[in-house]
Amino acid sequence: MNKPIVEAGTVGLVDDLSGTIPSKPKLGDKLLEGKQEKVGVVGLFDDPHALVKAAEKVRDAGWKQWDCHTPFPVHGLDAAMGLGWSKLPTIALSLGFTGAALALLMQYWMSAVSYPVHIGGKPLFSWPAFVPITFEMFVLFTAAGTVLTGLWMCKLGRWHSPLHDSGVMAEVSSSRFALVLSAKDELWSDGARSLLDEAGCTDVRDLFEDVDDGRIL
Amino acid sequence: MSGSINTASKRLDGAKLSTNAAIVAAIGLLLSALGLTMDPQRFSYAWLWAYLFFWSAALGGLFFVALQHLTGSIWSVVIRRVAESFAAQMWVVALFAVPILAFAWFGDSFHLFPWLDVHHVEGDEVLAGKQPYLNVVFLSLRIVVFMGVWVLASHFFVTRSLAQDAKGAGRNEGTKKMRSWAPAFMLFFGLSVTFTGFDLMMSLDPHWFSTIFGVYTFAGVFVTGLAVIILGVVFLRSRGVLDADVVRPDHLHSLGGLLFAFSCFWAYIAFSQYMLIWYGHLPEETSWYTDRFVGGWGTVSGALAIVRWVIPFFLLLSRKAKTSPRRLALVSVIAIFGQLLDLYWVIMPQLHTNGPVLSWPELGPLLAMGGILVWLLTRFFARHPAMAVGDPLLTQSVEYRL
Numbered sequence: 001m002n003k004p005i006v007e008a009g010t011v012g013l014v015d016d017l018s019g020t021i022p023s024k025p026k027l028g029d030k031l032l033e034g035k036q037e038k039v040g041v042v043g044l045f046d047d048p049h050a051l052v053k054a055a056e057k058v059r060d061a062g063w064k065q066w067d068c069h070t071p072f073p074v075h076g077l078d079a080a081m082g083l084g085w086s087k088l089p090t091i092a093l094s095l096g097f098t099g100a101a102l103a104l105l106m107q108y109w110m111s112a113v114s115y116p117v118h119i120g121g122k123p124l125f126s127w128p129a130f131v132p133i134t135f136e137m138f139v140l141f142t143a144a145g146t147v148l149t150g151l152w153m154c155k156l157g158r159w160h161s162p163l164h165d166s167g168v169m170a171e172v173s174s175s176r177f178a179l180v181l182s183a184k185d186e187l188w189s190d191g192a193r194s195l196l197d198e199a200g201c202t203d204v205r206d207l208f209e210d211v212d213d214g215r216i217l
Numbered sequence: 218m219s220g221s222i223n224t225a226s227k228r229l230d231g232a233k234l235s236t237n238a239a240i241v242a243a244i245g246l247l248l249s250a251l252g253l254t255m256d257p258q259r260f261s262y263a264w265l266w267a268y269l270f271f272w273s274a275a276l277g278g279l280f281f282v283a284l285q286h287l288t289g290s291i292w293s294v295v296i297r298r299v300a301e302s303f304a305a306q307m308w309v310v311a312l313f314a315v316p317i318l319a320f321a322w323f324g325d326s327f328h329l330f331p332w333l334d335v336h337h338v339e340g341d342e343v344l345a346g347k348q349p350y351l352n353v354v355f356l357s358l359r360i361v362v363f364m365g366v367w368v369l370a371s372h373f374f375v376t377r378s379l380a381q382d383a384k385g386a387g388r389n390e391g392t393k394k395m396r397s398w399a400p401a402f403m404l405f406f407g408l409s410v411t412f413t414g415f416d417l418m419m420s421l422d423p424h425w426f427s428t429i430f431g432v433y434t435f436a437g438v439f440v441t442g443l444a445v446i447i448l449g450v451v452f453l454r455s456r457g458v459l460d461a462d463v464v465r466p467d468h469l470h471s472l473g474g475l476l477f478a479f480s481c482f483w484a485y486i487a488f489s490q491y492m493l494i495w496y497g498h499l500p501e502e503t504s505w506y507t508d509r510f511v512g513g514w515g516t517v518s519g520a521l522a523i524v525r526w527v528i529p530f531f532l533l534l535s536r537k538a539k540t541s542p543r544r545l546a547l548v549s550v551i552a553i554f555g556q557l558l559d560l561y562w563v564i565m566p567q568l569h570t571n572g573p574v575l576s577w578p579e580l581g582p583l584l585a586m587g588g589i590l591v592w593l594l595t596r597f598f599a600r601h602p603a604m605a606v607g608d609p610l611l612t613q614s615v616e617y618r619l
Contacts, residue, residue, distance in 0.1 A: 075618040089535065120498055128492050 036208040040182045042168050043196035044203040048074045051177040054199035055080040058179065061195060065185035069169070069178040088153065092146040099141025103134040162209040180207070229458050229598035238595065242588025248581030259578050261320045261329040262568045267582035268313050269417060269560050270441070271590055275310045276367060277442015278303025280406060282374045286392075286399035292471050294614035295464050298605050299449040301378055302597045303442065306590055307371035311364045313586055317417070318360060321353050330356075331567075332423040344423055351420055359416060363409040370402050381607035389609040410435045418560075421567040425505040429490045436483040437556050440525075443476045444552035449594075451546045458603045466540035467619045473539030476548060477529065484526035509562065513572030517562050525555035557583075 045051045048070065055068055059082040068077060104127075111117070112124035122129075151157070163169045163180065172178045179201070181192050196204045252260040281300040285293045293300075317329075324333035331337050332351045338344045344351070377391040384391075411431025419430050427433075450472065453459040494502045509518050529548050538544045565573060605611060 085536070093534070120496075128488075128495050131488060131492065 035211040037211045038183060038206055039162055039209045040180055040184075040188075040207040041193045041196065042163070042166070042181075042205050042207050043179045043193075043199070043201035044168070044171060044205070045177040045179070045201060046175075048077075048177055050200060051179060052077055052080045054179050054196065054201060057199045058181070058195065061187065063181065063185055063187055065182040065188075067180050067182075069163070069172040069180065071173055071175060071177070074177070086153075088146065088150060091149050092142050095145035095149075096138045096142035099145075100134050100138040102141075103137035104130060107133060162207050165209075166205070166207055168205070168207075227458050227603070228600070229453065229456065229595065229603065231595035231599055235592050235595040235599075238588045238591035240588070241584050242592060245581050245584025245586070245588055248577050249585050252578035252581045256578065257326050258328045259568065260582075261316075261327040262564060263579045264316055264582045265320070265329065265417065266557075266560055266564050266579065267586050268310075268317060269564070270557055270583070271313065271586045272310050272413075273438045273441035273556055273560075274445045274590075275303050275307050275371075276410070277438045277440075278446060279307060279367060279371050279374070279442075280439060281442050281446060282378075283370070283399045283402050283406065286374070286395045287403055289396065291610050291613045292468060292617040294608050294610045295459075295468055295604055295617075296446065296450050296472065297608075298378070298601070298603055299453065300442070300446050301375045301605075302449065302594055302601075303445055304371040305375045305597060306593055307368045309589060309593060311368050314360055314364055318357055321356055324353070330420060330423075332420060347423060351423060356416055359412060363413060366405055366409065370405075373398065378605050378608070379601060381605065381609075382602055384607055388607070392609055407431075407435075410438060418563050421564060422505055422508070424501060427490055427494070427502070427505075429486060433483075433486050433490060436479060436486050437559055440476065440479045440483055440552050441556040443472065443479060444549040444556070447472050447476060447545050447549040448553075451542045451549075453598065453603050454542060458598065463604070463615050465617075467617055468614075469542060469545060470536070470539045470619055473533055473545050473548075476545070476552065477533040477539065480526055480529040480533070480552065484522070484530075487522075487525075508566045508570065511566075511571065514562075514566055517558065517573055521555070521558055521562055524551060524558055529555075 043054065045054065051068060051070065052074065055077060058066055059080065068074075068081060070077070107130040108125055111126075111130075116124050118124070119126075161169075163172075163178075168178055168180075179196065179199075181188070181195070183192075193204045193206070249260065249264070252263060278300045281293075282297060282304050284290075285297055285300075320327040320329040321333065324330060328334065330351075332344055332347065333353060338348070349355075374395055377395050381388065381391045411434065414431050414434030418434065419425065419427065447469075450459065450464060450469070454461055454464055491506065494506060497503075508514070528551055532544060532548050532551070533539055561573070561575075608614075
C-alpha cells in the first residue's frame with residue numbers, strides 16, 4: 001500500500017530545484033530513445049557580478065551566438081554583453097504613426113465621406129475633434145505592437161528549448177544566473193567550456209537537444 | 218567612489234559670470250525705470266510677464282525638491298542641489314511680487330487688472346458677482362500668503378539640506394524631517410499654483426474661465442523648473458564643478474525623461490482646454506481663444522504648439538538624446554523660450570489686442586530679474602557645494618544605473 005503510484009525515475013517532468021539536472025522525460029522509455037546532439041554549454045553562476053565578469057570575457061573573445069539568463073534585470077549586463085541599441089523603439093514608433101494615420105483616415109472617411117453630418121456648423125473634417133481618437137490609436141498600436149514585437153524578438157513561439165528540458169531555466173527563474181554558449185557560433189569548439197571555467201564558473205554543463213528522427217514520440 | 222564625491226564639492230568660480238549678470242541687471246533696471254515713466258500700463262504687463270517666468274523657475278525648483286523628498290527618490294540626490302539653488306531664490310521672487318501688489322493697489326494708474334476698473338465693473342453682473350473673490354484686499358492676501366509659504370518652504374528644504382553638508386554623510390535627521398513635511402507642502406502647492414494661475418493670468422480677462430487653467434499653470438511651472446535644473450546641471454558639469462563620473466548619463470536620462478514627459482503633459486492639458494472650448498462653442502468661453510487668433514496672435518498660437526511640444530517631442534524621443542548633455546541643454550533652452558512664449562501668449566493679448574508687440578519696454582523687467590537671479594545663483598554655487606554632499610543617500614545615488 002505504501003508503494004508510490006508513480007515510481008521514481010519513470011516520470012521526470014518534475015522540475016528539480018536542488019541544482020541537479022532532472023532526468024529527461026521518460027514517458028514510455030522505448031519511444032524516447034532518440035539521438036541527442038550537443039547544442040551548447042551553459043555556465044551557472046550564483047551571483048550577478050560573476051555573470052557580468054564572465055559576460056565581458058565572452059564578449060571580448062568575440063562570441064556572437066550566446067546569451068545570458070537572469071531571474072531579474074541585472075544592471076550593466078547590456079554593456080557587458082556588448083549589446084547594441086534595440087530596434088524595438090524604432091518599430092514601436094513606426095507602429096504608433098501607422099495607428100495615428102489609420103485613425104485619422106478612418107475618422108475622415110466616416111465623418112466626411114461615408115456618412116457626412118454637419119455638427120454645430122463645423123467643417124466635415126474637423127481635425128480637433130479627431131485628435132483624442134488619433135492619440136488613443138497611436139497609443140494602442142504602440143503598446144500592442146511593442147508587446148507583440150518584443151515577444152517575437154525574444155523568439156517566443158518556440159515549443160520548447162533545451163534550456164527548459166535540462167532544467168536550467170527552472171534554476172534561473174529562482175535564484176541563479178546562466179550564461180549559454182551556442183554551438184552555432186563560429187568560435188564553437190569542444191574547448192568552449194574552458195572559457196567558462198576560466199571565468200570562474202564552478203557549474204558548467206553540456207546542453208543537449210533531441211535530434212528529430214521523424215518519429216512521433 | 219568617495220573620492221569622486223569629494224571632487225564634486227568643488228565651488229563654482231563665477232566671477233566673470235556674476236559681473237556680466239550684474240551689468241545685465243543694471244541695464245534691465247534702467248529700461249524698467251524708463252518703461253515705468255513712459256507707459257505704466259505697458260510696464261505692468263511686462264513686469265507681470267517677467268515675474269511669472271522667474272516665479273515658474275523658482276517654484277519649479279521648489280516643487281522638484283519637495284517631489285524628491287515625497288517619493289524618497291535616490292537617483293536625484295546627486296542633482297538635487299541644483300534644484301535647491303533655484304528654490305533658494307524664492308525670497309527674491311517674493312520681492313519681485315511687490316510691484317504686482319502696487320499694480321493692484323494703484324489700479325487707476327496701471328490698469329493691469331480690468332476688474333479693478335470701476336467703470337468696467339459698473340453694470341456688469343458677471344463681474345459684480347465675482348467681486349467677493351476678485352477684490353484688491355483678497356488678491357493681496359492670497360499673494361502674500363502664497364508667497365510667504367513658498368519662501369518658508371524653500372528656506373526649510375534648502376537650509377536642512379545645506380546643514381547636512383557640514384554634519385557629514387550618514388546623519389539622516391534632516392532627510393527624515395524633509396520627508397515628513399513634503400506631503401503637506403504638496404497639498405498647499407497644488408492649491409496655491411491653481412489660484413495663482415487664476416489670479417495673475419486668468420483674471421486679466423475677468424469674464425473668461427477655464428477650470429483646467431490651474432493644471433495648465435502647473436504644467437508650465439514644472440517644465441520650466443526641469444529646464445532650468447537641466448541647464449544648471451549641464452553648465453556645472455561642463456565647468457567641472459559637478460563630476461561627469463558622478464552625475465552620469467543615467468541621471469541625465471531621468472531628467473531628460475521628465476522633461477519629455479511633461480512637455481507632452483503640457484500639450485495634453487493645453488489641447489484638452491482648447492478642444493473642449495472649441496467643441497462647446499459657448500461665446501463666453503471661446504472669446505479668449507478668438508482674441509488669440511486675431512492678427513499676428515494666430516501665428517503665436519501655432520508657434521506655441523510647435524515650440525512647446527512638437528520640437529521637444531522629436532528632439533528628446535530617443536534614449537540617446539536624453540543622455541546627451543548638448544541635446545538636453547538645447548531642448549531646455551527651447552522649453553524656457555516656450556514658457557516665455559506661453560506666458561506672453563496668455564498675458565499680452567489683453568493689452569495688445571491687434572497683434573504681438575515686443576520691444577525694449579517688455580525686455581526691461583526680464584533682463585533686470587534675470588540678471589539679479591543669475592548673479593544670486595552664481596553666489597550660491599560659489600558658497601555652497603554643487604551637490605548635497607551630506608545626504609545619507611548620496612552614495613546610492615552615485616551608483617544609480619539605468
